Amino acid sequence: MDKTYQPQAIEQRIYDRWEKSGYFAPQGEGAPYCIVIPPPNVTGTLHMGHAFQDTIMDTLTRYHRMKGDRTLWQPGTDHAGIATQMVVERLLNAEGKSKHDLGREHFVARVWEWKEESGGLIAQQTRRLGASVDWSRDRFTMDEGLSAAVRKVFVQLYDEGLIYRGKRLVNWDPKLHTALSDLEVLTDDEDGHLWHFRYPLASGDGHLVVATTRPETMLGDSGVAVHPEDDRYRHLVGQEIILPLVGRRIPVIADDYVEPEFGSGCVKMTPAHDFNDYEIGKRHNLAMYNIFTDDAALNDEVPERFRGMERFAARKAIVAELDELGLLEKVEDYVVKIPRGDRSGVVVEPYLTDQWYVKIEPLAKPAIEAVESGRIRFVPENWSKTYFEWMYNIQDWCISRQLWWGHRIPAWYDDEGNIYVGDDESAVREKYQLKSIALRQDDDVLDTWFSSALWPFSTMGWPEKTDELQQFYPGSVLVTGFDIIFFWVARMIMFGLKFMDDVPFREVYIHGLIRDQDGQKMSKSKGNVLDPIDLIDGIDLESLVEKRTRGMMQDHLGPKIEKATRKHFPDGIDQFGTDALRLTFAALATTGRDIRFDLGRIEGYKNFCNKLWNAARYVLMNTESLDTGDVKFSSADRWIKSQLNKVTADMHQHLSAYRLDLALHSVYEFTWHEFCDWYLELSKPILQSDDSSDAEKRGTRQTLIEVLETILRLLHPLMPFVTEEIWQAVAPRASIAGDTIMLRPYPEVTPDAEDAEAVADIEWVKQFILGIRQIRGEMDISPGKALVVILQGASESDLRRAATEENLLRRVGRVESVSTLDAGEEPPAAATALLGDMRLLVPMKGLIDVDAERTRLTKQLDKVKAELERSNNKLGNKNFVNNAPPDVVTQERERIAEFERTIAQLIEQIGKLDELV
RNA sequence: GGGCGAUUAGCUCAGGGGUAGAGCGCCACGUUGACAUCGUGGAGGUCGCAGGUUCGAAACCCGCAUCGCCCA
Numbered sequence: 001m002d003k004t005y006q007p008q009a010i011e012q013r014i015y016d017r018w019e020k021s022g023y024f025a026p027q028g029e030g031a032p033y034c035i036v037i038p039p040p041n042v043t044g045t046l047h048m049g050h051a052f053q054d055t056i057m058d059t060l061t062r063y064h065r066m067k068g069d070r071t072l073w074q075p076g077t078d079h080a081g082i083a084t085q086m087v088v089e090r091l092l093n094a095e096g097k098s099k100h101d102l103g104r105e106h107f108v109a110r111v112w113e114w115k116e117e118s119g120g121l122i123a124q125q126t127r128r129l130g131a132s133v134d135w136s137r138d139r140f141t142m143d144e145g146l147s148a149a150v151r152k153v154f155v156q157l158y159d160e161g162l163i164y165r166g167k168r169l170v171n172w173d174p175k176l177h178t179a180l181s182d183l184e185v186l187t188d189d190e191d192g193h194l195w196h197f198r199y200p201l202a203s204g205d206g207h208l209v210v211a212t213t214r215p216e217t218m219l220g221d222s223g224v225a226v227h228p229e230d231d232r233y234r235h236l237v238g239q240e241i242i243l244p245l246v247g248r249r250i251p252v253i254a255d256d257y258v259e260p261e262f263g264s265g266c267v268k269m270t271p272a273h274d275f276n277d278y279e280i281g282k283r284h285n286l287a288m289y290n291i292f293t294d295d296a297a298l299n300d301e302v303p304e305r306f307r308g309m310e311r312f313a314a315r316k317a318i319v320a321e322l323d324e325l326g327l328l329e330k331v332e333d334y335v336v337k338i339p340r341g342d343r344s345g346v347v348v349e350p351y352l353t354d355q356w357y358v359k360i361e362p363l364a365k366p367a368i369e370a371v372e373s374g375r376i377r378f379v380p381e382n383w384s385k386t387y388f389e390w391m392y393n394i395q396d397w398c399i400s401r402q403l404w405w406g407h408r409i410p411a412w413y414d415d416e417g418n419i420y421v422g423d424d425e426s427a428v429r430e431k432y433q434l435k436s437i438a439l440r441q442d443d444d445v446l447d448t449w450f451s452s453a454l455w456p457f458s459t460m461g462w463p464e465k466t467d468e469l470q471q472f473y474p475g476s477v478l479v480t481g482f483d484i485i486f487f488w489v490a491r492m493i494m495f496g497l498k499f500m501d502d503v504p505f506r507e508v509y510i511h512g513l514i515r516d517q518d519g520q521k522m523s524k525s526k527g528n529v530l531d532p533i534d535l536i537d538g539i540d541l542e543s544l545v546e547k548r549t550r551g552m553m554q555d556h557l558g559p560k561i562e563k564a565t566r567k568h569f570p571d572g573i574d575q576f577g578t579d580a581l582r583l584t585f586a587a588l589a590t591t592g593r594d595i596r597f598d599l600g601r602i603e604g605y606k607n608f609c610n611k612l613w614n615a616a617r618y619v620l621m622n623t624e625s626l627d628t629g630d631v632k633f634s635s636a637d638r639w640i641k642s643q644l645n646k647v648t649a650d651m652h653q654h655l656s657a658y659r660l661d662l663a664l665h666s667v668y669e670f671t672w673h674e675f676c677d678w679y680l681e682l683s684k685p686i687l688q689s690d691d692s693s694d695a696e697k698r699g700t701r702q703t704l705i706e707v708l709e710t711i712l713r714l715l716h717p718l719m720p721f722v723t724e725e726i727w728q729a730v731a732p733r734a735s736i737a738g739d740t741i742m743l744r745p746y747p748e749v750t751p752d753a754e755d756a757e758a759v760a761d762i763e764w765v766k767q768f769i770l771g772i773r774q775i776r777g778e779m780d781i782s783p784g785k786a787l788v789v790i791l792q793g794a795s796e797s798d799l800r801r802a803a804t805e806e807n808l809l810r811r812v813g814r815v816e817s818v819s820t821l822d823a824g825e826e827p828p829a830a831a832t833a834l835l836g837d838m839r840l841l842v843p844m845k846g847l848i849d850v851d852a853e854r855t856r857l858t859k860q861l862d863k864v865k866a867e868l869e870r871s872n873n874k875l876g877n878k879n880f881v882n883n884a885p886p887d888v889v890t891q892e893r894e895r896i897a898e899f900e901r902t903i904a905q906l907i908e909q910i911g912k913l914d915e916l917v
Numbered sequence: 918g919g920g921c922g923a924u925u926a927g928c929u930c931a932g933g934g935g936u937a938g939a940g941c942g943c944c945a946c947g948u949u950g951a952c953a954u955c956g957u958g959g960a961g962g963u964c965g966c967a968g969g970u971u972c973g974a975a976a977c978c979c980g981c982a983u984c985g986c987c988c989a
Contacts, residue, residue: 004954389988590931593922598929600941607954618951661931777958783947879972888935
């Protein structure tokens with residue numbers, strides 16, 4: 001074995017072997033355990049969020065696989081309608097072509113080409129993370145089988161009246177020319193204006209003032225609304241307004257929706273271009289004037305001089321004209337909520353179009369009930385509130401998109417516009433008994449999330465009744481970010497209940513978002529994106545700068561990003577390896593909060609990999625001559641096995657509760673600070689001393705290899721590569737058969753391993769050595785210098801331990817000799833450490849500075865005095881003594897007694913020092 | 918406007934009615950036959966502020982402040 005751990009030499013080789021050997025496929029006869037991967041965009045690349053999520057899922061998967069469950073982690077990718085289509089359109093644009101030049105069929109073919117070309121990348125990157133997904137079952141949302149599932153669901157929902165086509169106001173993206181669901185629209189505060197216009201009354205008696213943030217929509221106004229109780233305007237309700245610039249007569253109506261305090265208390269009504277106005281318009285039968293083209297330019301509905309104007313140009317022109325006419329009362333600065341398409345970034349326009357909708361309420365009801373009743377549990381629990389909040393206020397889901405890339409809607413129209421829905425054209429003809437009439441398929445495709453909603457069962461072969469469905473539906477847990485609870489989680493629950501008659505998973509583990517070191521969201525335009533692969537393989541500064549500034553949409557950000565990158569990563573990024581990255585994610589995977597990715601921590605976990613590596617080297621070096629024969633276990637052997645048992649219990653507890661951070665913390669602490677720091681050191685005296693018997697040496701060698709092998713299995717779900725690599729060398733030594741650690745059983749708790757006596761003995765040894773080390777450290781005595789130690793006030797058990805463990809004390813504590821003070825014998829001038837009631841004396845002769853020792857003891861004394869005072873105050877309080885639980889009071893009394901003994905000893909010892917001066 | 922979360926050591930974060938924790942960073946010493954990606958010792962915090970409950974609050978409750986997110 002190399003002296004240091006070199007991840008890059010190992011990881012890919014190990015993964016290839018795992019995959020080729022078929023270890024990732026479900027096996028055995030255990031209880032089924034299943035996670036479906038949230039399918040990433042097939043043409044995308046791996047980002048920190050994926051890496052984090054994959055780490056969590058892989059850890060759970062490996063844990064359950066080792067526990068003997070029949071475990072499936074179902075992989076796959078998503079066609080990501082809008083995102084993918086946009087990328088390919090951009091590629092075409094770069095060639096000077098548009099999708100219309102190619103036509104639908106060729107364009108879609110081109111997207112498939114792009115998918116084949118780039119589709120392997122994210123899968124390759126996922127492999128680098130060590131993800132143990134069953135690649136043999138890889139699925140894509142536009143595979144034939146999954147597409148058939150989509151059609152079946154659509155047809156059935158349509159036949160049941162749960163999908164309908166309707167003309168309604170939708171969020172229209174004028175750049176992408178498609179409708180969007182509410183969820184795909186992001187609303188943000190932006191600086192804008194509030195324009196106050198005068199609308200003349202038809203009667204000629206003056207005007208009303210209306211305020212608007214969107215002057216261009218006034219060309220589509222079909223009314224003015226006031227509050228029914230507003231005395232200022234009550235008498236005007238029912239009268240008419242002459243709409244300026246247009247000349248249309250429009251009514252004044254009264255509606256509760258109007259807030260009298262806002263602006264003038266009069267609101268212009270544009271029912272075809274505003275969601276609130278639309279609702280009010282319907283209540284009052286107002287006309288709906290659609291004034292936009294699908295590019296959001298003005299159409300032929302408006303006066304000729306405005307036609308063809310782009311919406312923001314039109315805004316200027318309209319304000320200018322009204323101003324000229326003396327109808328502009330004032331303009332105020334105003335913060336406006338601006339809705340933008342999450343993909344295009346352009347302002348979304350409420351737009352009247354024909355779209356397909358899912359009638360959601362009948363589906364939402366059981367989905368709410370499933371969470372209320374606990375059939376599905378959110379972890380952490382409070383995310384269920386977010387879920388309920390949305391589900392109670394859910395709106396019908398607009399599922400049609402005016403795109404070419406996606407599942408084409410299985411609906412056909414005849415020349416009269418009648419709708420026929422079925423699996424394909426011939427099925428439709430048969431179903432509706434249509435003979436020779438012409439049919440034309442709907443041009444639209446379905447929202448990407450429609451197929452994602454079927455993922456937990458479509459990947460298992462639904463609608464066929466497959467073995468997989470039988471075994472792996474419902475899944476065990478869904479692991480995802482809170483940002484897609486609405487997009488995806490809720491919809492899977494609704495469709496799962498509808499089509500499988502059962503929930504799609506029993507638990508939903510919601511993790512936080514990965515942010516940068518300053519808590520900022522990682523984004524290309526901020527230039528703060530970290531690529532998980534760069535953390536694994538490392539990257540030099542110049543490449544990192546180049547990567548972060550390449551292909552910027554806004555060129556002016558480049559220099560800023562470059563500067564920040566050079567500042568944060570002056571030496572680029574080191575190579576940390578996959579295991580270190582995974583450990584970092586696990587450590588940060590605390591519930592209910594976002595994660596600032598901290599480079600400092602990944603370095604620490606790389607060191608942990610190295611620590612484990614070197615511990616293994618030590619164990620292997622010392623177990624070459626494992627033979628059979630009598631075995632005797634030392635107290636150190638029994639102690640470490642007892643401690644190991646506790647960590648094992650911790651791991652089961654924390655991993656079952658999705659607390660990867662606590663699990664890691666526990667096993668890290670044990671491995672480094674108990675196994676390496678203490679046990680390996682305590683094993684050396686036994687193995688290297690001629691005084692130990694062969695049986696004792698055998699006991700320690702056996703324990704070394706046994707505990708190490710168990711640690712590897714405990715750690716494997718968290719850090720699969722290094723544990724496998726080491727295990728390959730360790731297993732034969734431990735006489736363990738098996739080709740891979742990943743299919744070995746996860747360690748179980750064995751109550752027999754607990755050994756309170758050994759734990760107490762070794763705890764005593766540790767305290768002894770720590771006391772000596774403290775003297776050494778604070779007295780500046782070189783670590784190499786062996787010290788003479790005299791015991792004063794030793795009890796019988798102290799004497800027993802000093803005798804049995806003398807070898808450990810000498811070698812690990814670097815103690816030259818341990819002797820006891822005879823009764824009545826005067827102790828020499830010495831530095832002191834306390835071990836219970838016993839004093840450890842290190843004679844000073846030329847070694848120790850009296851003043852320094854006095855300072856050191858005084859410092860200890862002050863500390864204990866402070867503690868004593870606090871405890872005395874407590875016990876002096878009658879209320880405490882009367883009300884606190886008896887064991888707490890007893891414990892406090894014991895502490896006081898101990899403090900007092902310690903103080904007495906320290907004072908005595910300080911007195912001794914003073915005599916010397 | 919409604920809701921959720923956060924505020925603990927210089928930094929990143931655990932914890933949680935009775936003794937304040939980790940990693941990194943910092944200081945000092947050290948090449949001891951696993952590991953300098955290391956070892957040993959040490960410094961460092963009135964747990965955001967103000968009330969309340971309690972014998973006892975960093976923790977529970979109420980309010981406030983700051984930051985972040987979600988929904989309107």
